[in-house]
Amino acid sequence: MKTATTAMIDLLASSQNLKIAELVTMTLADGTVFNWTTAPVPITYSSVTYSSRGPLLDLKGIQWRIGVEVDELKLNLWASPTNSAQLIEQTALMQAVQQGLTDNALVLVKRLFTATWGDWSAGSIILFQGNVSDSTCDQAHAQFDIKSRKELLAIPYPYLTYQPGCQWPLYGAGCTLSASAFAVSGAAASGGALLFDSNLTNPDQYFDEGYLTFTSGVNNGLTRGIRQYANASGQVLLWVPLPFAPNVGDTFNAYPGCDKLQATCSGKFNNLINFQGKPYIPIPETGV
Numbered sequence: 001m002k003t004a005t006t007a008m009i010d011l012l013a014s015s016q017n018l019k020i021a022e023l024v025t026m027t028l029a030d031g032t033v034f035n036w037t038t039a040p041v042p043i044t045y046s047s048v049t050y051s052s053r054g055p056l057l058d059l060k061g062i063q064w065r066i067g068v069e070v071d072e073l074k075l076n077l078w079a080s081p082t083n084s085a086q087l088i089e090q091t092a093l094m095q096a097v098q099q100g101l102t103d104n105a106l107v108l109v110k111r112l113f114t115a116t117w118g119d120w121s122a123g124s125i126i127l128f129q130g131n132v133s134d135s136t137c138d139q140a141h142a143q144f145d146i147k148s149r150k151e152l153l154a155i156p157y158p159y160l161t162y163q164p165g166c167q168w169p170l171y172g173a174g175c176t177l178s179a180s181a182f183a184v185s186g187a188a189a190s191g192g193a194l195l196f197d198s199n200l201t202n203p204d205q206y207f208d209e210g211y212l213t214f215t216s217g218v219n220n221g222l223t224r225g226i227r228q229y230a231n232a233s234g235q236v237l238l239w240v241p242l243p244f245a246p247n248v249g250d251t252f253n254a255y256p257g258c259d260k261l262q263a264t265c266s267g268k269f270n271n272l273i274n275f276q277g278k279p280y281i282p283i284p285e286t287g288v
Contacts, residue, residue, distance in 0.1 A: 005123040008113060016115040022127065023050050024057055024075070027106040030223065045112065045120050055079035055093060059109065062128060071148035073128045075107065078141050097137040099240045105132045107146050165260035166277040170210075176274050183253045188217070188246035189234065196246055200234035200254060206268075207236070209257030217250025219243060226257065 011018065021039040025048075028034075037043045037050035038057045044050075061074035079093040096102060110124040130148040137143070160167055168174035184207075189197040200207070207229035214222050225239040236254075246252075258264055262279050266272040 003125065008122040008125065011113055011115065011122045014115070018113050018115055019117055021112045021114075022057070022059060023110040023112065023124065024059075025108040025110075026102070027108075028101060029104055043112070043120070045110075045124065059127075068150055068153055070151045070154075071128065071130065073107075073109070073130065073146040075109075075144040075146055076141065077144070094137050094139060094142055097135050097142045101240075102132055102135060102144070106130075107132065107144070160276070162278045162281055164277055164279045164281075166258070166262075166265060166275050167260075168274065168276045170258040171255075174274065174276060175271065177269060177271055179255050182256055182269075184256075186212070186234065186252055186254050187248075188250045188252070189248060191235075191245065193241040193243070193245045195235065195237045198234035198236055198252075200229070200236070202229070202231065202256075204231045205229060206231075206256050207254050209259060210255045211257075212236070212252045212254040214242075214246070214250060214252045217247055219246055219250065226254070229254075 021037055021043060023043065023045060024036045024038075026034045026036075035048055035050045036055065036057055037052050038059075039050075039052055042049055042052045056078040058076040058078075059073065060076070061072065063072045065071055077093065106129075108129050109127040111127045112120050112124050113122055114120060128146070128148070130146045131151070132144050133147045133151065134145040135142060166175075171177050171179040184200065184202065186198045186200045189199060191197050205228070207226045209226070210229075211223055211225045214220050219242045222242060224242060226236060227239045228237040229235065256268065258269065260277065262272070262275055262277055265275045265277075
């Protein structure tokens with residue numbers, strides 16, 4: 001059920017020809033917020049300015065369902081790779097989608113009605129709210145499948161299952177470890193946006209499945225997952241490329257990863273008391 005202000009109800013009940021505009025707010029996993037509108041000019045509403053400079057928006061396939069079934073929306077974007085208003089983390093929008101920067105982004109869509117363009121005193125209604133569940137894109141177009149938060153109800157049951165590896169997310173509530181306690185300061189030495197050398201001296205694979213956050217340079221503030229780390233030259237291979245190849249001396253904090261094995265939890269993190277794996281349960285094939 002959609003809620004509306006008394007002023008909007010009266011406006012919709014009038015015989016006036018009304019103008020409509022949608023406001024789209026996309027919040028990335030890292031907290032970055034983008035505000036766009038389908039209107040031909042920028043709209044300032046509730047002290048927030050929604051850009052009309054792109055990307056071009058198209059909302060379709062909205063499905064509202066009763067009960068616990070998941071609501072769905074398809075959001076299409078057309079963007080120019082040269083428009084500075086259409087960048088994400090200094091990366092062209094389509095490239096950012098391909099790199100996964102919009103994965104699980106929160107999308108809020110509001111609709112405005114007015115009889116006189118620029119008069120938004122009737123308020124807005126929330127048309128849709130949900131998270132990006134899937135996306136496809138080419139050079140200039142991206143399509144997002146957005147599902148309401150009712151999808152969060154579709155979790156495995158029971159929540160915890162018997163398996164050899166630990167089920168807690170590293171540095172999460174169940175793990176109890178603090179990422180800051182394991183942070184290692186480093187600096188880039190040479191290389192590119194996906195693979196580069198550093199001054200890190202930790203053993204091979206120490207940062208595998210971990211992540212790093214740049215604290216200076218052209219990628220300052222950006223975080224990327226570490227796919228593989230090698231002691232030789234402190235080589236770091238990322239899962240997703242950076243917008244720019246780091247310059248020599250660009251600093252970062254690297255956080256070690258975990259392969260969820262008991263030996264790693266005990267030897268690497270000294271956290272065996274919180275280990276949530278069951279490595280001693282016989283495999284099904286041994287059952288009688």
